[in-house]
Amino acid sequence: MAPSKKKATSAEKSRNTWSGRFDEPVSELVQRYTASVGFDRRLADYDIQGSLAHATMLADAGIINAADLAAIERGLSQIRDEIRSGEFVWLLELEDVHLNIEKRLTALVGDAGKRLHTARSRNDQVATDIRLYLRASIDEIVRLIHAMQHALLDLAEQHAYTVMPGFTHLQVAQPVVFGHHLMAYFEMLKRDVERLSDCRKRMNKLPLGAAALAGTSYPINREMVARELEFDGVCENSLDAVSDRDFAIEFCAAAALVMTHLSRLSEELILWMNPAFGFIDLADRFCTGSSIMPQKKNPDVPELVRGKTGRVNGHLVALLTLMKAQPLAYNKDNQEDKEPLFDTVDTLTDTLRIYADMLAGVRVNADAMRNAVMRGYATATDLADYLTKKGMPFREAHEAVARAVRFAEQSDQDLGALTLDELQKFSHFIDEDIFDVLTLEGSINSRNHIGGTAPIQVCEAITRARKWLS
Ligand code: ARG
Numbered sequence: 394m395a396p397s398k399k400k401a402t403s404a405e406k407s408r409n410t411w412s413g414r415f416d417e418p419v420s421e422l423v424q425r426y427t428a429s430v431g432f433d434r435r436l437a438d439y440d441i442q443g444s445l446a447h448a449t450m451l452a453d454a455g456i457i458n459a460a461d462l463a464a465i466e467r468g469l470s471q472i473r474d475e476i477r478s479g480e481f482v483w484l485l486e487l488e489d490v491h492l493n494i495e496k497r498l499t500a501l502v503g504d505a506g507k508r509l510h511t512a513r514s515r516n517d518q519v520a521t522d523i524r525l526y527l528r529a530s531i532d533e534i535v536r537l538i539h540a541m542q543h544a545l546l547d548l549a550e551q552h553a554y555t556v557m558p559g560f561t562h563l564q565v566a567q568p569v570v571f572g573h574h575l576m577a578y579f580e581m582l583k584r585d586v587e588r589l590s591d592c593r594k595r596m597n598k599l600p601l602g603a604a605a606l607a608g609t610s611y612p613i614n615r616e617m618v619a620r621e622l623e624f625d626g627v628c629e630n631s632l633d634a635v636s637d638r639d640f641a642i643e644f645c646a647a648a649a650l651v652m653t654h655l656s657r658l659s660e661e662l663i664l665w666m667n668p669a670f671g672f673i674d675l676a677d678r679f680c681t682g683s684s685i686m687p688q689k690k691n692p693d694v695p696e697l698v699r700g701k702t703g704r705v706n707g708h709l710v711a712l713l714t715l716m717k718a719q720p721l722a723y724n725k726d727n728q729e730d731k732e733p734l735f736d737t738v739d740t741l742t743d744t745l746r747i748y749a750d751m752l753a754g755v756r757v758n759a760d761a762m763r764n765a766v767m768r769g770y771a772t773a774t775d776l777a778d779y780l781t782k783k784g785m786p787f788r789e790a791h792e793a794v795a796r797a798v799r800f801a802e803q804s805d806q807d808l809g810a811l812t813l814d815e816l817q818k819f820s821h822f823i824d825e826d827i828f829d830v831l832t833l834e835g836s837i838n839s840r841n842h843i844g845g846t847a848p849i850q851v852c853e854a855i856t857r858a859r860k861w862l863s
Contacts, residue, residue, distance in 0.1 A: 424485060424486060424488075425485065427488065427725070428485050428486075428488050428489065429488065429489045429490070429728050429731065430483050430484070430485060430487065430488060430489050430490055430493055431485075432731055432732055432735065433489050433490040433519075433728075433731055434476075434483055434490045434493070435526075435735060436490050436519075436522040436523070436526055436731075437473075437476050437490055437494065438473065438476075439521075439522045439523075439525035439526050439529075440490055440491060440494055440518070440522050441469050441472065441473050441494065442525060442622065443518060443521045443522055443525065443601065443622065444465070444469055444494070444509060444518075445465075445466065445469055446601075446618045446621035446622050447509070447512075447513055447601060447618060448461075448462050448465045448466070448469075448509055449462065449617075449618075449621060450613060450614050450617050450618045450621070451508075451509075451511060451512065451611075451613075453614065453617065454611070454612050454613060454614055455612075456511055456512060456611050456612070456613075457505070457508050457511065460505070461504075461505040461508050462505075464502040464503070464505035464506070465498065465502065465505050465506065465508075465509055467501075467502065468497075468498045468501040468502040468505070468506060469494075469498060471501060472494055472497050472498060472501070475497075481493075481497070484496075489515070489519075489728075490522075491515050491518055491519065491522075492515075495509065495510060511611065512602075512604065512609045512611035512613050513601065513604060513609075514603075514604045514605035514606075514635070516603070516604070516605050516606065516635040516722070516723040517600045517601045517602065517603040517604055517605075517631075517634060517635050518601070519727075520600035520603075520634060520635055520637070521599065521600050521601045521622070523641065523730070523731070523734070524596050524597070524598075524599075524600065524624075524640065525622065527596060527640065527641065527644055527734070527738075528593060528596060528597060530644075530738045530742075531589050531590075531592070531593045531596075531644065532593075533742060534589060534648075534651075534738070534741055534742060534745065535586055535589055535590065537742060537745035537746060537749070538582050538585060538586055538589075538651070538745060539586070539862060540745070540749045541582065541745055541748050541749040541752065542579055542582050542583070542858070542862060543749070543862065544748075544749040544750075544752040544753050545575050545576070545578055545579050545582070545752060546579065546855055546858055546859060546862075547753070548572075548575055548752055548753075548755060548757075549571075549572035549573075549575040549576050549579070549851065549855055550572065550852075550855055551572075551757075552570065552571035552572045552575070552757060552759075553570060553572040553848045553851045553852050553855070554570060554572075554848045555570055555571040555572065555757065555759045555762060556568050556569075556570055556571075556759075556762065556763055556766055556833045556834070556837060557569060557570070557571045557574065557672065557762035557763075557765070557766060558762070558765050558766040558769050558771055559574070559771075559846070564769070565765065565766060565768070565769025565770070565771050566769075566771065567771050567772075567774055567775075567836065568766050568771045568772065568833045568836045568837050568846075569837065569846040570837055570846055570848055570851055571757065571759075571762065572848070572851045572855070573846040573850075573851045573854075576851060576854050576855070576858070578654065578658055579858055581654040582651070582654065583858075583861065584650075585647065585650060585651045585654065588647040588650065589644075589647050592640065592643040592644050592647050594625070595639070595640060595643065596640035596643075596644070597623075597624050597625045597626075598619075598624055598625065598626050598627060598628045598629075599615060599618060599619040599622060599624040599626070599627045599628060600628045600634035600635060600637075601615065601618050602615035602618065602627060602631070602634075603628065603631035603632075603634035603635045604631070605635070605722075605723070606631060606632055606635055606636075606721075606722040606723060607631055607632070608631045615627045631722075632721045632722040633721075633722075635722050635723045636719065636721050636722040636723050636724075636727070638712065638715070638716055638727060638730050641712055641730050641734050642709070642712045642713060642716065644734070644737070645705070645708050645709040645712055645733065645734070645737050646709055648705055648708075648709075648737045648738075648741050649702075649705050649706050649708075649709045651741060651745075652698075652701065652702040652705045652706070652740070652741065652744065653702060653706075655698050655702070655744055655745075655748060656698060656699045656702040658695075659695035659696070659698040659699045660695075660699060662675065662692060662695045662755075663692050663695050663696060663699075666692050670761065670765065671758055671761040672757065672758055672761050672762050672765070673755050673756060673757055673758065674755075674756040674758070675692055675694075675695075675751065675754065675755060675756075676751070676754030676755075676756075677690070678754070679692070679693070679694040679695075679747075679751050679754070680692055680693060680694070681693045694747060694751060695751075698744050698747075698748070701740050701744060704736065704740060705736075705737050705740055705741065707733075708733035708734070708736060708737045709737075711729075711733045712730060712733055712734070715727075715729050715730060763833070766833060767807050767809075767833075768807070770798050770801065770802075770807065770808055771833070771836070772808055772809065772830065772831045772832075772833070772835075772836045773794050773795075773797075773798055773808060774794075775830045775831065775835070775836045775839065776790075776794045776797065776808060776827070776830060776831060777790040777791050777793075777794045778790075778830075778839075779822075779823075779827060779830045780793060780794070780820055780822050780823070783822040784822065785820065785822055790820075793819045793820045794819070796819055797811070797816065797819045800815070800818075800819075808831050809828065809831035809832060813825065813827070
């Protein structure tokens with residue numbers, strides 16, 4: 394008889410829950426290939442929480458009796474303790490977190506354990522677990538973003554009057570205050586929080602009750618389970634409930650944007666820390682030295698944030714690709730949603746945790762910022778605006794200032810250092826009062842409207858931001 398035709402022994406059969414239907418057990422490689430317990434065990438707490446709510450409902454609906462419910466509660470509570478203390482024995486042959494817990498429950502409480510899976514499938518079970526996990530993760534991530542926003546606000550407040558070059562094309566453009574620059578990141582993170590909260594709202598619907606795909610013939614009470622698990626409602630189509638992973642994709646998209654924002658800030662910290670800029674210094678605990686060049690202090694942490702943004706973007710694409718051609722309803726493909734999702738959560742939470750602390754340790758060299766803005770003809774636009782306000786058409790003013798900059802450049806001076814006589818060569822509109830405009834403070838103070846860089850506006854923006862956070 395060929396080995397593949399050999400009848401499975403009962404010991405072999407017991408390796409799979411459904412083995413009554415099968416002649417032979419899966420090979421070891423297939424077992425390893427199809428198992429998810431190596432990574433989905435992190436859902437254990439949520440799996441237990443979902444099972445408790447499900448069992449409570451089953452008892453309430455008279456589908457199981459009170460004694461069974463009590464046994465299930467006792468067993469699951471013990472399993473939770475075993476998992477938390479590390480005693481729990483995870484078995485690869487039991488495939489995933491759900492079957493591992495169910496088998497242990499049955500071992501502990503007997504038939505009641507076998508009744509837990511009534512009116513349920515692993516398909517609606519896993520969909521529920523991931524939503525519970527991700528909902529808690531979002532809450533933690535939002536808390537961490539808020540902490541980082543507080544750190545940004547503290548630094549922005551200290552530097553509401555610190556002038557630095559504002560850049561376009563990474564060339565000196567116009568003076569801004571450092572606090573204003575930092576507040577741009579506050580805005581980005583504020584949108585991130587809004588996106589995550591929005592994603593949480595759509596995610597917060599209960600899949601349980603969908604069972605394998607079509608619903609169940611038992612008299613279940615989905616609303617009760619939803620309330621118990623603090624969902625805002627139930628998924629309204631059973632096929633969609635078990636197959637939908639939009640919420641995971643939305644979360645990864647929101648996470649990719651947070652990382653993109655942190656990556657941009659990282660890039661700036663790296664540039665600013667370069668001695669050619671010398672604008673800031675990072676605390677030593679976020680940097681490393683070189684094994685060969687003794688003078689080096691490398692901004693490893695911001696570099697890694699920039700680098701890790703790549704993997705989070707990758708996870709988003711992985712999930713989109715995972716879902717793109719799946720027919721309804723559940724397919725085993727969906728098991729592949731977990732690792733990208735978990736790694737996204739881990740990467741983002743670690744990054745945010747580090748970032749708040751790193752910002753608190755930033756040392757600012759205000760003189761270097763000021764010198765850089767002085768070297769860049771940053772008040773040229775102010776001169777053009779001055780001429781326009783005196784009656785010169787803006788395009789002509791632009792041209793006159795371009796000539797003035799060229800002259801200043803040839804004599805290696807800033808516009809503010811030119812004499813009145815020299816300046817008047819470029820336009821007869823120029824008067825004594827020009828020097829108010831050509832100073833850095835004159836320039837920033839004049840941008841005095843909501844969203845502008847005038848320090849008074851920056852202070853107001855910080856006040857609004859603190860209110861938003863509270
Ligand atoms: N481990 C599986 C997953 O993560 C659980 C659902 C399995 N369902 C099934 N019909 N095989 O998706």
